[in-house]
Amino acid sequence: MLISFVMKEWLKVKWVFIGLAIVHGIILLTIYYDLANIFKAYKATEVIMQLLTFEIVYYINVKYAALLSGVMIGIFQFFPEVNQSRLKLSFHLPVKEHVLIFQMAATGIALLVALNVFDTIVISMVTLKYLPYEFFESLIVTVMPWYLGGICAYCWVVIVFTEPNWMKRVVLLCIGAGIVSLFFVGDGYGKYALSLRNFATLMVLSGSIIFLSAYNFKRGIW
Amino acid sequence: MVTTMPVLRIALMMIIVLFVSIFGPDFYWKANKHENNKTNVNFSPIKKGFLFTHSDVRGSSYSDAQGKFYTRDEFEALMPFLNFRQLMLAGKLPQSIDEIPITPKEINLNNFTQRIAPALIQAKPLQLFPLMESASDRLRLELPPDFFRIGRRMEFITALTNEVNEEKSVVFTKALVAEGFTFPAKSIYGNPSTKKPFDEGYFVVDGKDRVFHIKMVKGAPYCKDTGISPDLHIVSIIPMEIELREFYAVFITQNNEVYFISTDHYQLIRLPVENYNHEENTLTIKGDLFYRLITINAENGYHATVTDRKYAVIDRTSAAWPGRETTISGAAASYLFPFTVSIEKETTPYIQFYFKHSGVASVPLLLASLLFSIYYMRKKNVPVRPAMMYCTAVVLTGLYGIIALLAIKDYDDDPAQKK
Numbered sequence: 001m002l003i004s005f006v007m008k009e010w011l012k013v014k015w016v017f018i019g020l021a022i023v024h025g026i027i028l029l030t031i032y033y034d035l036a037n038i039f040k041a042y043k044a045t046e047v048i049m050q051l052l053t054f055e056i057v058y059y060i061n062v063k064y065a066a067l068l069s070g071v072m073i074g075i076f077q078f079f080p081e082v083n084q085s086r087l088k089l090s091f092h093l094p095v096k097e098h099v100l101i102f103q104m105a106a107t108g109i110a111l112l113v114a115l116n117v118f119d120t121i122v123i124s125m126v127t128l129k130y131l132p133y134e135f136f137e138s139l140i141v142t143v144m145p146w147y148l149g150g151i152c153a154y155c156w157v158v159i160v161f162t163e164p165n166w167m168k169r170v171v172l173l174c175i176g177a178g179i180v181s182l183f184f185v186g187d188g189y190g191k192y193a194l195s196l197r198n199f200a201t202l203m204v205l206s207g208s209i210i211f212l213s214a215y216n217f218k219r220g221i222w
Numbered sequence: 223m224v225t226t227m228p229v230l231r232i233a234l235m236m237i238i239v240l241f242v243s244i245f246g247p248d249f250y251w252k253a254n255k256h257e258n259n260k261t262n263v264n265f266s267p268i269k270k271g272f273l274f275t276h277s278d279v280r281g282s283s284y285s286d287a288q289g290k291f292y293t294r295d296e297f298e299a300l301m302p303f304l305n306f307r308q309l310m311l312a313g314k315l316p317q318s319i320d321e322i323p324i325t326p327k328e329i330n331l332n333n334f335t336q337r338i339a340p341a342l343i344q345a346k347p348l349q350l351f352p353l354m355e356s357a358s359d360r361l362r363l364e365l366p367p368d369f370f371r372i373g374r375r376m377e378f379i380t381a382l383t384n385e386v387n388e389e390k391s392v393v394f395t396k397a398l399v400a401e402g403f404t405f406p407a408k409s410i411y412g413n414p415s416t417k418k419p420f421d422e423g424y425f426v427v428d429g430k431d432r433v434f435h436i437k438m439v440k441g442a443p444y445c446k447d448t449g450i451s452p453d454l455h456i457v458s459i460i461p462m463e464i465e466l467r468e469f470y471a472v473f474i475t476q477n478n479e480v481y482f483i484s485t486d487h488y489q490l491i492r493l494p495v496e497n498y499n500h501e502e503n504t505l506t507i508k509g510d511l512f513y514r515l516i517t518i519n520a521e522n523g524y525h526a527t528v529t530d531r532k533y534a535v536i537d538r539t540s541a542a543w544p545g546r547e548t549t550i551s552g553a554a555a556s557y558l559f560p561f562t563v564s565i566e567k568e569t570t571p572y573i574q575f576y577f578k579h580s581g582v583a584s585v586p587l588l589l590a591s592l593l594f595s596i597y598y599m600r601k602k603n604v605p606v607r608p609a610m611m612y613c614t615a616v617v618l619t620g621l622y623g624i625i626a627l628l629a630i631k632d633y634d635d636d637p638a639q640k641k
Contacts, residue, residue, distance in 0.1 A: 044381035212230040
């Protein structure tokens with residue numbers, strides 16, 4: 001049943017995922033060409049000096065890609081479920097609602113992780129080609145809060161969609177937007193270096209609320 | 223799963239509390255903006271006393287320690303070193319002060335200001351630096367074609383090819399080893415800018431907390447153990463490449479001591495600094511032909527010390543003004559909010575959850591929140607054990623907890639459960 005469920009989720013978001021992969025690909029290509037071109041236009045030392053002095057994060061657009069992906073996969077995975085009352089039917093299957101919602105959310109998060117891994121590999125390759133190791137070293141710490149933020153955004157989309165009460169939906173949407181915004185504050189390299197664990201905990205806490213929403217949905221608490 | 227629902231609700235409460243404690247006070251203070259007191263401390267070589275510049279939305283005013291106010295022209299005349307260009311323009315620059323002849327060139331040479339903010343001390347930039355030619359024959363400093371790092375050895379990476387310049391790396395590593403440097407470097411401090419009058423390279427703290435001075439002179443390495451004691455526990459070194467060439471840098475220790483590294487064989491000059499906390503306060507060192515003025519600026523006040531050129535204390539002054547906590551809005555905030563959380567702080571470049579407690583002022587509302595939560599739990603017919611969990615969360619978080627409690631709304635997991 002697990003494989004069938006994963007398959008069902010994949011079929012549902014397949015085209016969105018492919019679309020997002022293309023968007024990510026275009027963003028990564030832009031990052032690559034921008035960096036390659038700047039090395040053609042200016043002295044290499046001046047380019048690196050500017051990046052160091054002003055802490056210019058040349059892959060900043062990955063931040064928006066991560067957020068967009070989280071929101072889009074969440075919407076396309078759960079909007080039809082709720083809108084066409086498919087989720088209600090699924091909850092009548094002989095599977096506990098928390099297991100079911102976990103499988104659904106895990107599929108969405110796995111797709112997000114795949115996109116994040118793709119981004120990281122490409123940016124790492126671009127970075128190591130043009131820039132000293134230190135830029136690569138700071139990469140993970142810099143992008144990790146964005147990835148966590150993307151997954152957190154996905155979780156809050158799921159929470160909002162599975163919440164049966166409209167009033168609470170609006171409240172949760174506001175809370176979700178506020179919480180997700182915390183992952184995208186600050187410019188520069190490694191600004192979250194001292195707080196990555198705390199933000200990872202916040203993401204996990206947000207993820208756990210999905211079970212509460214699913215529980216409310218199944219019980220139809222209005 | 224029913225049994226885990228209260229735990230999940232507590233998780234949701236925590237998230238809502240975090241959300242409200244970040245955005246609530248932030249919005250509150252946007253609506254109750256507190257006007258900052260900006261006072262700049264100066265020491266007049268004419269009056270031999272402190273002069274203050276007060277700036278606010280209405281403009282600037284000038285006064286002395288006795289509360290006498292001055293016009294802008296009077297202030298400028300009393301501060302000839304600070305305003306020498308303006309005084310020259312007006313033909314009012316004195317020829318001498320205390321019978322010591324002064325010239326604009328000398329004034330300009332001796333004037334300097336070094337501001338050290340906590341965020342500067344705590345910042346940890348990418349550990350990659352350009353090592354400029356310190357004895358260049360050129361008029362201006364130029365960026366080298368490579369950048370260095372000091373890990374297991376000193377390594378130069380050519381920017382254009384992104385490859386290690388092996389030859390240069392070996393030469394510099396050998397020079398460091400010969401001077402007794404222990405790899406890897408713990409910290410590297412320098413001013414990698416070409417917009418400075420000359421280059422003095424970097425001060426590097428090695429693996430054994432010893433401080434080395436490293437620069438490049440005519441393409442060759444210059445590495446010198448400064449002899450600064452590792453027991454000082456340096457937290458930051460701020461290079462001061464100024465024309466005066468009296469000191470290489472200023473450094474701050476873990477114990478909030480401040481030292482100049484003199485250009486005279488790296489001798490240390492301890493500055494008479496009091497009430498300084500490098501994690502919270504901004505340190506400003508101003509120098510002129512006669513004096514050194516050291517000012518510690520805190521959120522709600524300052525401490526200033528003026529010394530002569532031999533660093534003997536001449537005078538001190540300090541002031542404190544009511545912070546926003548003492549205003550009506552501030553008092554209301556401390557009653558309403560048991561704590562506030564912000565993820566950005568002026569004193570650090572890092573994002574983190576920074577908690578600030580309101581103290582005992584919030585206790586009445588915490589207790590009121592507890593009573594309300596007990597009433598609300600009874601009204602909602604919530605079983606005792608989960609109700610106790612929710613009430614505990616509320617008594618710890620006050621108004622935030624109440625908001626979370628009301629937002630969650632549904633608590634009835636099992637109608638058959640004994641209430």
